[in-house]
Amino acid sequence: xxxxxxxxxxxxxxxxxxxITGLDHVDITIETGEFVCLSGPSGSGKTTLLNAxxxxxxxxxxxxxxxxxxxxQLKRGALADxxxxxxxxxxxxxxxxPVLSARENVEFVMQVQGVATAERARKANxxxxxxxxxxxxxxxxxxxxxxxxxxxxxxxxxxxxxxLVLADEPTANLDSVAAAHLMGxxxxxxxxxxxxxxxxxxxxxxxAYARRLVKMQDGKIISDEAQ
Amino acid sequence: xxxxxxxxxWRNLWRHGRRTWLTVGAMxxxxxxxxxxISLQFGxxxxxxxxxxxxxxxxxxxxxxxxLDQPKMRYTxxxxxxxxxxxxxxxxxxxxxxxxxGFALASSNKRSHGIQLLGVDAKHEPLVSTFPGxxxxxxxxxxxxxxxxxxxxxLARNLKVGIGDELSFLGSGLDESFAAGVVTVVxxxxxxxxDLDRAMAQINLGYFQDSFAMxxxxxxxxxxxxxxxxxxxxxxxxxxxIDDPSRIVPRDWNELQPGLRQAIQADMTSxxxxxxxxxxxxxxxxxxxxxxxxxxxxxxxxxxxxxxxxPIHLARLVMLETGMMTxxxxxxxxxxxxxITAYLSVVGFSYPGMEEMAVKFNLPDRMxxxxxxxxxxxxxxxxxxxxxxxxxYPALRLNRLQPIEAMRAV
Numbered sequence: 001x002x003x004x005x006x007x008x009x010x011x012x013x014x015x016x017x018x019x020i021t022g023l024d025h026v027d028i029t030i031e032t033g034e035f036v037c038l039s040g041p042s043g044s045g046k047t048t049l050l051n052a053x054x055x056x057x058x059x060x061x062x063x064x065x066x067x068x069x070x071x072x073q074l075k076r077g078a079l080a081d082x083x084x085x086x087x088x089x090x091x092x093x094x095x096x097x098p099v100l101s102a103r104e105n106v107e108f109v110m111q112v113q114g115v116a117t118a119e120r121a122r123k124a125n126x127x128x129x130x131x132x133x134x135x136x137x138x139x140x141x142x143x144x145x146x147x148x149x150x151x152x153x154x155x156x157x158x159x160x161x162x163x164l165v166l167a168d169e170p171t172a173n174l175d176s177v178a179a180a181h182l183m184g185x186x187x188x189x190x191x192x193x194x195x196x197x198x199x200x201x202x203x204x205x206x207x208a209y210a211r212r213l214v215k216m217q218d219g220k221i222i223s224d225e226a227q
Numbered sequence: 228x229x230x231x232x233x234x235x236x237w238r239n240l241w242r243h244g245r246r247t248w249l250t251v252g253a254m255x256x257x258x259x260x261x262x263x264x265i266s267l268q269f270g271x272x273x274x275x276x277x278x279x280x281x282x283x284x285x286x287x288x289x290x291x292x293x294x295l296d297q298p299k300m301r302y303t304x305x306x307x308x309x310x311x312x313x314x315x316x317x318x319x320x321x322x323x324x325x326x327x328x329g330f331a332l333a334s335s336n337k338r339s340h341g342i343q344l345l346g347v348d349a350k351h352e353p354l355v356s357t358f359p360g361x362x363x364x365x366x367x368x369x370x371x372x373x374x375x376x377x378x379x380x381x382l383a384r385n386l387k388v389g390i391g392d393e394l395s396f397l398g399s400g401l402d403e404s405f406a407a408g409v410v411t412v413v414x415x416x417x418x419x420x421x422d423l424d425r426a427m428a429q430i431n432l433g434y435f436q437d438s439f440a441m442x443x444x445x446x447x448x449x450x451x452x453x454x455x456x457x458x459x460x461x462x463x464x465x466x467x468x469i470d471d472p473s474r475i476v477p478r479d480w481n482e483l484q485p486g487l488r489q490a491i492q493a494d495m496t497s498x499x500x501x502x503x504x505x506x507x508x509x510x511x512x513x514x515x516x517x518x519x520x521x522x523x524x525x526x527x528x529x530x531x532x533x534x535x536x537x538p539i540h541l542a543r544l545v546m547l548e549t550g551m552m553t554x555x556x557x558x559x560x561x562x563x564x565x566x567i568t569a570y571l572s573v574v575g576f577s578y579p580g581m582e583e584m585a586v587k588f589n590l591p592d593r594m595x596x597x598x599x600x601x602x603x604x605x606x607x608x609x610x611x612x613x614x615x616x617x618x619x620y621p622a623l624r625l626n627r628l629q630p631i632e633a634m635r636a637v
Contacts, residue, residue, distance in 0.1 A: 056533055077537055080535050098527075100231065100235055108232070112534075112535065120231075
């Protein structure tokens with residue numbers, strides 16, 4: 001499984017009597033190893049597309065393929081397995097587990113994946129060092145800055161070397177220095193690990209790192225350009 | 228703990244330490260209370276059995292096979308005194324006594340009343356029965372005494388007799404001849420059981436045999452075991468030594484006093500009703516704690532699902548947390564309950580009025596809980612099962628979670 005292919009993807013939401021269009025016949029293909037930014041104003045559909053690709057939300061119609069796998073037709077359990085083994089998520093609010101240390105947050109998913117204890121510890125220490133958190137492994141999220149927490153979240157997302165990393169507004173809560181550091185990290189991980197990155201953002205600093213910029217508006221892709 | 232999941236479960240418990248301690252505290256309280264109550268219940272049953280049996284029936288009686296259902300004069304055991312002595316020698320147990328029983332009309336110079344007249348071996352009767360100790364006026368039958376009688380307090384009042392007064396009795400002997408005698412009242416007992424105090428009288432067995440033309444026969448050999456647990460062993464030994472089961476059978480206390488077992492079962496049922504109320508209250512406390520905990524962590528659970536965990540993983544986490552909380556309550560509850568119960572099982576305890584009642588009715592003046600592996604674990608294990616059962620609902624709720632909605636939860 002390497003590329004993502006979305007075909008005629010539609011999604012609507014109901015807000016009271018109002019029907020909001022999240023995705024309006026979206027077609028997009030993302031190749032392995034790409035570093036793609038989905039940009040657009042709030043409500044443009046970038047998070048909806050990201051959630052649909054990640055199997056967190058199901059489209060009303062259309063197809064999503066990851067390699068040969070039809071994501072939109074998978075059942076709940078199979079979707080969870082797919083996320084566990086093939087996708088890494090980075091969220092705007094970091095979403096770390098507060099009772100676990102940085103190392104444990106990174107190890108947690110690996111334990112669910114069934115990785116052996118020693119292997120887990122080795123991988124967690126290595127990836128935390130790679131994201132610049134050496135020495136902070138035993139700190140809990142509340143003892144880390146926003147930027148450090150987001151780096152833990154990135155380490156958690158990529159430690160199992162997923163085929164795809166999906167990041168939703170990853171720099172929204174970071175200052176410019178931390179944001180630059182994080183994007184540099186994403187770029188380096190993309191290059192070094194070969195993971196495909198799809199980042200939803202309206203932060204111009206983030207877009208500057210993208211090698212492909214997809215602009216969305218009202219649930220539609222209005223431009224798709226290599227940079 | 229090598230497992231991150233185990234560490235997470237343990238730490239989740241202490242995110243709201245006060246709430247967890249309140250729930251664990253409820254478990255500790257109920258578990259220690261259950262350990263104490265069940266031990267006390269078991270102890271009081273032993274005491275209740277002993278008190279009931281030592282008043283009159285003993286643990287085992289040897290009787291004619293038909294005597295239990297039809298206590299008629301003709302269903303006798305031959306050479307009863309000699310056989311009782313033989314049994315004492317064989318079992319190396321002194322607390323064995325022979326008895327004979329018949330009905331008679333007792334008359335004073337003022338009144339007459341129907342009574343159950345018991346012929347007893349005055350030397351050995353105090354070893355099998357508390358009756359001799361219940362004499363609160365005069366004395367019990369003397370050894371070798373012939374024409375003496377001990378009667379109940381209500382009977383004495385009804386016949387208007389006191390110590391030193393004479394009574395005559397008239398009954399029907401084994402050979403259907405008249406059985407008659409004149410005896411002097413030497414003692415008046417008060418058992419607290421109106422039926423006995425109203426209609427029971429004891430005379431010397433030899434005098435009874437002479438008066439009722441029994442020759443050397445009697446109706447029962449009464450055996451009091453050192454402990455209730457010895458009864459089965461004694462029954463086996465006695466049964467093995469009986470040559471002719473058509474003439475003599477051993478009866479244990481269950482057969483002699485079937486109501487006793489039923490009373491214990493009734494008491495156990497009512498006690499368990501209270502215990503179940505307690506267990507349900509603890510289960511609701513666990514349900515509340517875990518439901519709150521799950522609701523508060525909806526966003527966190529959403530994140531975990533987004534990372535690839537299935538609802539079953541989350542449910543396992545909630546059950547693991549409940550299991551840890553329950554184990555803590557179980558361990559501390561049993562420990563506390565065991566310490567209190569062990570102390571009281573040594574020193575015993577009484578309630579106001581118990582000592583006076585004990586002196587009056589010749590009973591033990593203190594209660595002793597009987598601590599055992601069963602009394603230590605029975606209640607707490609049911610509390611633990613109830614708690615785990617209560618956590619199923621919050622765990623099942625996680626099955627309805629959708630990652631996106633859950634992550635949006637406040």
